[in-house]
Amino acid sequence: MRMIPPEFIVKIDDTCIKCKRCVNECSFGALKFENDRVVADHEKCVACHRCTAFCPTYAIKVEKFPMSFKDNALWGQDILKGLWKQAESGAKILTGAGNDKPYPIFWDRMVLDACQVTNPSIDPLREPMELRTYIGKKPDKLEFWQDKKGDIKLTTVMEPQIKLETPIIFAGMSYGAVSLNVQLILAKAARELGTIMNTGEGGLPQELADYKDNIVVQCASGRFGVDLSYLNSCAAVEIKIGQGAKPGIGGHLPGEKVTEEISRTRRIPSGTDAISPAPHHDIYSIEDLRQLIYALKEATRYKKPIGVKIAAVHNVAAIASGVVRAGADILTIDGFRGGTGASPQVIRDHVGIPIELALARVDEQLRKEGIRHMASIIASGGIRQSADVLKAIALGADAVAIGTAALISMGCHLCQKCHTGLCAWGIATQKPELVKRLKVEEGVRRLVNMIKAWNLEIKEILGALGVNSIESLRGSRERLRGVDLDEVYLDVLGIKPAGR
Amino acid sequence: MKIDAKGLNYRELNERIHDAVSKGVDEIDLVNVLGQRYIGTGLDREVTLNIYGTPGSDLGAFMDGPKINVFGSGQDDIGNTMNSGSIVIHGDAGNVVGLSMRTGKIFVKGSVGYRAGIHMKAYQDQCPVMVVGGKAGDFLGEYMAGGKLILLGIFKKEKDQVAGRYIATGMHGGVIYIRGGVNKNQVGRDVAVEEVTDEEKAEIRGEIEEFCRHFGITRIDDIMASPFVRLSPKSSRPYGKLYAY
Numbered sequence: 001m002r003m004i005p006p007e008f009i010v011k012i013d014d015t016c017i018k019c020k021r022c023v024n025e026c027s028f029g030a031l032k033f034e035n036d037r038v039v040a041d042h043e044k045c046v047a048c049h050r051c052t053a054f055c056p057t058y059a060i061k062v063e064k065f066p067m068s069f070k071d072n073a074l075w076g077q078d079i080l081k082g083l084w085k086q087a088e089s090g091a092k093i094l095t096g097a098g099n100d101k102p103y104p105i106f107w108d109r110m111v112l113d114a115c116q117v118t119n120p121s122i123d124p125l126r127e128p129m130e131l132r133t134y135i136g137k138k139p140d141k142l143e144f145w146q147d148k149k150g151d152i153k154l155t156t157v158m159e160p161q162i163k164l165e166t167p168i169i170f171a172g173m174s175y176g177a178v179s180l181n182v183q184l185i186l187a188k189a190a191r192e193l194g195t196i197m198n199t200g201e202g203g204l205p206q207e208l209a210d211y212k213d214n215i216v217v218q219c220a221s222g223r224f225g226v227d228l229s230y231l232n233s234c235a236a237v238e239i240k241i242g243q244g245a246k247p248g249i250g251g252h253l254p255g256e257k258v259t260e261e262i263s264r265t266r267r268i269p270s271g272t273d274a275i276s277p278a279p280h281h282d283i284y285s286i287e288d289l290r291q292l293i294y295a296l297k298e299a300t301r302y303k304k305p306i307g308v309k310i311a312a313v314h315n316v317a318a319i320a321s322g323v324v325r326a327g328a329d330i331l332t333i334d335g336f337r338g339g340t341g342a343s344p345q346v347i348r349d350h351v352g353i354p355i356e357l358a359l360a361r362v363d364e365q366l367r368k369e370g371i372r373h374m375a376s377i378i379a380s381g382g383i384r385q386s387a388d389v390l391k392a393i394a395l396g397a398d399a400v401a402i403g404t405a406a407l408i409s410m411g412c413h414l415c416q417k418c419h420t421g422l423c424a425w426g427i428a429t430q431k432p433e434l435v436k437r438l439k440v441e442e443g444v445r446r447l448v449n450m451i452k453a454w455n456l457e458i459k460e461i462l463g464a465l466g467v468n469s470i471e472s473l474r475g476s477r478e479r480l481r482g483v484d485l486d487e488v489y490l491d492v493l494g495i496k497p498a499g500r
Numbered sequence: 501m502k503i504d505a506k507g508l509n510y511r512e513l514n515e516r517i518h519d520a521v522s523k524g525v526d527e528i529d530l531v532n533v534l535g536q537r538y539i540g541t542g543l544d545r546e547v548t549l550n551i552y553g554t555p556g557s558d559l560g561a562f563m564d565g566p567k568i569n570v571f572g573s574g575q576d577d578i579g580n581t582m583n584s585g586s587i588v589i590h591g592d593a594g595n596v597v598g599l600s601m602r603t604g605k606i607f608v609k610g611s612v613g614y615r616a617g618i619h620m621k622a623y624q625d626q627c628p629v630m631v632v633g634g635k636a637g638d639f640l641g642e643y644m645a646g647g648k649l650i651l652l653g654i655f656k657k658e659k660d661q662v663a664g665r666y667i668a669t670g671m672h673g674g675v676i677y678i679r680g681g682v683n684k685n686q687v688g689r690d691v692a693v694e695e696v697t698d699e700e701k702a703e704i705r706g707e708i709e710e711f712c713r714h715f716g717i718t719r720i721d722d723i724m725a726s727p728f729v730r731l732s733p734k735s736s737r738p739y740g741k742l743y744a745y
């Protein structure tokens with residue numbers, strides 16, 4: 001007897017030419033070649049669509065298993081299946097990728113403005129459009145000095161800044177959660193695009209050393225691979241407090257994923273669990289956070305911006321204010337839609353708040369306190385397309401970080417099985433035969449293309465808005481309107497309803 | 501070389517230290533130190549720093565190589581995420597000593613506060629060592645992943661317990677030796693507590709001798725004669741069975 005029905009059914013029709021490619025490509029073991037035909041083990045199919053991508057005749061199709069449960073608004077299918085799984089195992093359900101529950105997506109309830117008649121729009125094909133963004137602490141005021149020749153010189157000492165040619169950076173994804181090839185693609189694409197990637201908390205593989213000017217290194221609670229050469233091989237250091245997909249909890253990279261290579265970058269024995277405790281045990285307060293920020297500034301001789309990444313939670317505005325006052329040069333806020341290599345499902349799906357609301361509140365709070373210039377804000381967790389980037393910037397972000405979207409450009413089909421380490425697309429896996437499926441040069445080409453396309457779209461919309469730089473849109477909520485939002489949400493977002 | 505820390509804030513003081521070290525000075529006496537943070541933080545040479553007074557928190561954080569001697573007591577986060585080198589404290593130390601240290605040695609003559617030795621790590625032949633002469637507060641060696649932590653309990657009041665509560669919770673590597681022993685209910689449940697045999701005592705004698713040498717303690721045989729217990733993880737995968745896929 002089977003208590004849990006399969007999620008998908010794999011159908012192979014008679015156009016199959018028995019080439020066996022699908023069998024070789026399926027990393028989840030759902031396909032076998034037996035008695036001169038392809039046989040599917042439906043229960044193992046995760047709908048990663050690797051087989052359909054390789055089948056020369058479109059003979060193989062993955063469909064939802066056509067089993068109708070009696071309609072029940074309360075007891076959804078996924079809830080029943082979860083309970084059966086727990087009844088079987090007595091364990092927490094682990095999952096990968098981001099929160100897939102039908103919470104409102106506020107990006108889709110905000111629309112952008114455009115110029116008509118009274119103020120002219122700008123044609124980005126004809127006029128230069130500036131996407132350049134500087135990330136880092138800005139001074140309270142600028143002071144100048146005029147020399148004898150009458151030349152004006154800046155006397156204010158600027159804090160270290162990172163120059164970005166696009167307001168899109170790559171989110172932290174650790175070596176361990178993703179393959180080395182993924183990190184290489186992110187690093188190479190970042191260099192080509194003039195932006196930055198983030199190592200996540202798994203240390204810096206030596207293969208990435210050449211790209212240090214385009215790398216942010218993380219100092220997370222596990223401190224894996226964190227030493228002086230790591231802290232100085234980067235454009236910035238980020239203290240990871242939290243992550244949108246799992247606020248308030250630590251991380252466990254299970255021992256079976258700690259391969260020889262991973263053990264070398266994390267500097268722990270292979271085969272042991274890599275445990276990141278829930279809090280940093282040297283940070284129990286904002287004062288402690290300040291102490292670590294300045295310890296890192298001392299360790300990098302004040303040459304690098306120090307960032308702090310927090311998950312978007314209920315009190316995010318007050319927390320953000322504390323983080324900025326503690327001395328963070330960059331504040332990254334990760335919303336509850338953010339992806340993960342592995343997270344308990346109950347946390348991923350039920351803890352944290354949407355990035356749109358968190359971002360709006362944080363920007364407003366920091367402005368109110370007169371400290372908005374003290375740190376750059378990076379918004380992340382569910383940024384899917386160029387329109388989301390523009391809306392985030394209009395809500396007050398300096399830049400956005402993308403993780404899932406970058407992986408999708410490399411082939412991720414969002415099967416949400418990252419935690420199994422069997423990713424058929426060579427992304428969330430350490431198995432050499434799977435890792436090599438993702439070709440670095442091809443991945444770079446695709447990711448660079450995607451961001452270039454976003455850049456073009458962003459310029460198009462800036463032109464329509466009648467501005468010629470991303471800077472002019474930053475925090476300009478007047479250029480946003482809400483649709484299908486009630487007064488409370490409009491108030492939290494700080495925008496007017498469409499029509500007003 | 502000597503630097504008078506009187507009236508200097510931490511940034512000025514550390515700037516001078518880094519300056520001197522980059523010029524090749526290999527031993528610095530720091531006098532009148534009073535709470536300045538981050539001394540030795542981020543230094544990557546085998547320089548010796550002799551500190552007279554009380555250094556502030558994050559002494560030797562992220563350091564790689566220096567030898568720091570404190571002729572006084574230290575504050576919090578001593579040796580935070582240090583990579584190598586040694587720190588010798590002739591008094592007591594505050595909370596969170598040796599967090600995530602990777603190699604190198606920390607010797608504290610007196611007692612340490614809460615959360616000492618959390619998440620110490622070892623990798624291949626790199627193995628951090630911490631020896632504490634007095635007692636330790638709660639959460640000693642939590643999440644310990646590698647290394648050696650030795651708690652001697654020689655400088656404490658008779659009635660005081662040698663260590664606090666929640667010792668070695670989540671421990672998944674490394675080893676803790678406690679002279680005199682602990683109650684089972686002070687220790688995390690995934691940790692094995694065993695008597696130390698004489699052969700094993702001989703293996704840690706070297707570290708204890710080094711400790712005694714630093715502080716001019718001569719009664720090493722007395723110290724070694726007491727019973728010791730060893731705390732070690734029952735599994736390198738304490739959370740292996742928590743998840744369903």
Ligand code: SF4
Nearest residue numbers: 016017019020022055
């Ligand atoms: S890839 Fe397509 S044609 Fe080839 S064996 Fe599989 S189903 Fe048949």
Ligand code: SF4
Nearest residue numbers: 412413415416418423
């Ligand atoms: S990274 Fe791989 S395993 Fe994770 S969702 Fe994408 S395709 Fe699936």
